[in-house]
Amino acid sequence: MDVHPQLLRALRAVLETGSLTAASERLGFTQSALSKQIASLETAAGVQLLRRGPRGVEPTEAGHRLAARAASILDQYDAAQRELDDLATPVGGRVALGGFPTTAMRLVPRTIARVRAEHPSVEVDFLESSTPVQIRRLRAGRLDLALLSSGEGLPGWDLTGIEVERLPSGPLLLAVGRRHRLARAERVAVADLADEDWIAGRGARGEPQFGAWPTLSRPRVVAELGDWSTRLGFVAAGIGVTTVPGLAAGALPEGVFCVEVDDPQWTGRELLLAWIGALAGPAAAVRAGLRKEASNR
Template sequence: MLNPVHLRTLVEVVKTGSFAEAARRLGYTSSAVSQQISAFERAVGVTLFEREAHSIRPASAALLIADRGAELLAAFDGFEHEVKAMVQGLRGRLRIGTFPTASSRVVPRALARLTAELPGAEIRLDEGEPEYVLPLVLTGELDLALVYAYDLVPRTWPEELTVRPLLDEALLVMVPERHPAAKSTLRLEDLRDERWIASRDGTSGATCLTRLCASAGFAPRIAFRSNDYEVVQSLVAAGVGVALVPALGYKALSGTHAMPLRSTPLWRHVHVVHRTANTNPLLRDAVNALHQVCENAVGEYITPP
């Protein structure tokens, strides 16, 4: 019979790539981790790691077991917590993932509703871009997550997920207040020679900007990068460049002017996702709270989906 303690150790070793680092995270000695892995190998009847003088390399069997094992351990942890909550008279636990701009504009009000309606529930929050939180939803480490997709950077959703639209936000071009392009009939071509401020290379926001400019016949000259839209807007206010900012990340800032593209309006679409098989009874409450908050968030640059 497989030992769940040994399974957890194997998952951590694969994740960290090191017996020593896995031992540090789990609170074991390196020797104890090595012994647990050896016991696991005897139980399954196959060598799981290639051991070298100063490194280890997981075999394909170890990768497969770790992938499935992480999901099983997350489900077991959730079940264990539900049992404890039942015994202690609590209402359960909900683990939410979100991206930074939703963290400031949407999630706080949704959490306020949830904590008022479910005072006994334990709610945990994790923050990251969709590429970070989506795998955590799939493995069961998060119950649900807020994610986004740009018009020019569409996403495909794993079939295990239920995906519900929450809101659509316009993409706004931000320029310094006295910039010649600060007019209602802005054309992207007017910004061909500008320095741009973008999110980090490889992000959906940066890819959207590159594709948008390519459609207008030029490549953006990116001078600065930041995933913090407050930093991006401060750089625009300082006059060092222009930027493309989603409405949830936009705050009216002195010294700047923001407007959507009139000829080709673009949107970022916000969704809430969860595993269809997730039976957490708090999911419905959380999704309802998010929908109610997003309905009230509708404004000049934010619309229902």
């Protein structure tokens, strides 16, 4: 099967977002153009890849299998392009750092500012994505360093051949609005959260999202929103509460307060810094900056 890489990107975007509309917005195409790309891919493959279901577009078994292959193909394609770009324009002191969204709220920008101040010749390119995407990018050579989330409620990531270092991350916290009954509390029992309205995260299928407290059996979710600023805006307005990692505690908007939760059933998650091979020069400087900022929260 000889197809343009864009057709594979189109399929992967549809599967990750669950709809042609969301996928077209992500890729910057009209929905009609994206539909034509999928049709071209189905023609080349000789099988149906997608079908419309009650919750949007659903992949066929062939669609699932091709998308799994596409992820690996596209990662290798991007790695080859990056190597060619490096030959044409040596990156010198450039470091590619990846992190999941909440690392971008405080830890990553403060680290970049620190590195710029201490090492003006080092440039940091930040790529925000989920942990599984970062692991793929790290293996494909698209990242030099990656901040990963690991622990309870998450899959057991395959980190074979990847070096990891644990960084301080703080506990999972409850975020409430200024008028909420718990806004001035320093600590609450998990049982006190049973009747709360929750604002949950919404992202690509299979990706973990912050939202209701993880050990509550039947939380009442009143909204699912994809963007952190939107979620926290709903919290500030008193529409509901949500969970935030300790990493984000110092970057919450005005009108949102954090409360610690006593929950003996929750063992928590870890923040991992990952890389492949030996670290030296610019990458080592960025690693040192991350360690300092993670410890200075």
